[in-house]
Amino acid sequence: MQSRIERSVNTCVFTLRDETLHVLPSGGLWWPDQQSLIVADLHLGKSKRIARRGGGLLPPYEGLDTLFRLDADITATGAARVVCLGDSFDDDAAQRALGSAEQELLSRLQKQCDWVWVTGNHDPGVGGLSGTVLSDMRLGSLTLRHIAEAGTDGELSGHYHPKARLTLRGKTISRPCCLVDQSRAILPAYGTYTGGLDWRDKAFNGLFEAQAMAILTGQRPCRVPYRGGEISASSHV
Template sequence: MNGHTFFLADARLVAMPSGALWWPEERLLCVSDLHLGKAERMARRGGTLLPPYETQATLARLTADLEATGAARVLCLGDSFDDAEAAGALVEAERLWLMRLMAGREWIWILGNHDPAPTDCGGSYRGEITLGPLTFRHIAAGEAEVSGHYHPKCTLAGRARPCFLTDGRRLILPAYGAYTGGLWCHDPTLVALMRPGALAILTGTKAIPVPMPRRAPQIRPRSSSFAR
């Protein structure tokens, strides 16, 4: 499935081209930073009315990954909802879709800075969780750990892509949500988190590992974008 297989604390993991992490031995699929309900939240706060399809787009991608892997457990690594009200504001069809995905699977929500409190979506809620040799939390803080939060991205041959970062000690996942931006992996924050020799694994049609760039080779061109 075009993934890249690597080891973290002796656990064999697969970085999928979609940005999800697959742990075959545990039949566990881990995704981070879904930011569901982002468009609704912006509208609610008087911002622009973005195409209200990002939750569908994200759920469609998750559905495909679940079907491809046959995952029994799903771990959402925080910032699953864009804010506390976003979970309640999902339209009925999206809510039902999420329920269908959750049915028959063990579903763990790790709390993030955007969604620091449990929602009424079911599943279990944890600040962090340790499974076998690995600890899963939203923001990187220790060893043998899988985290998200930073939305790392990287360029290769002139193309920017969200990416995984791993240095054999910790792993940082790319953002999985449709309406998410990214932080360059040569940003000092990320460089400080990853040891020398770290890999960036680019997402796209195929997961491509490269040595993690640790310095800005140049000023990065910014694609047309906007901040909120």
């Protein structure tokens, strides 16, 4: 089945438990068979949360920027369903304090497709918004949840914000990435104001088998081998 995305956008394809999945340049995941767009860690409301806690007053445009990107991905893929894999809001107060422009855009997007909020550690109780709220969900042959669970087979998750670092001919390239092996994929963070956790971090220990790969986001998503979480001396932060 060919969707229009494959004609207009560079994607990188992988299979997980016989499901065919496309990593988009933005870091979202397009699942043609389920007509679903899956995104992790939007962290909407981040700048306001930082301000509320007495930190710097960051440019308050990241929520709109994230939603504009989501809008473009929904349009490009023609998705019928959007699944947000948790930490969609930076905290519960952030959800209530969403700006009016963000609210309008979000409700327009929610009218276009079915919407599932998987809850995360930052937003355990998404409420007051339309869409289905679940702590985890089953889709096709896969389980979708916020934080990966060791020992599960066929799982999509977010939470860690994986980021790859490569040194190529003296030039360091650092990109959010999707980490994939035979049993799971961990998605990069989709939100604008999100940092990354180095792919060599010990947090990834034990989650990936030896023959894993990382799919780097960017105009042309591309894959490189990933030796799951085991510290390799040649690559470092």
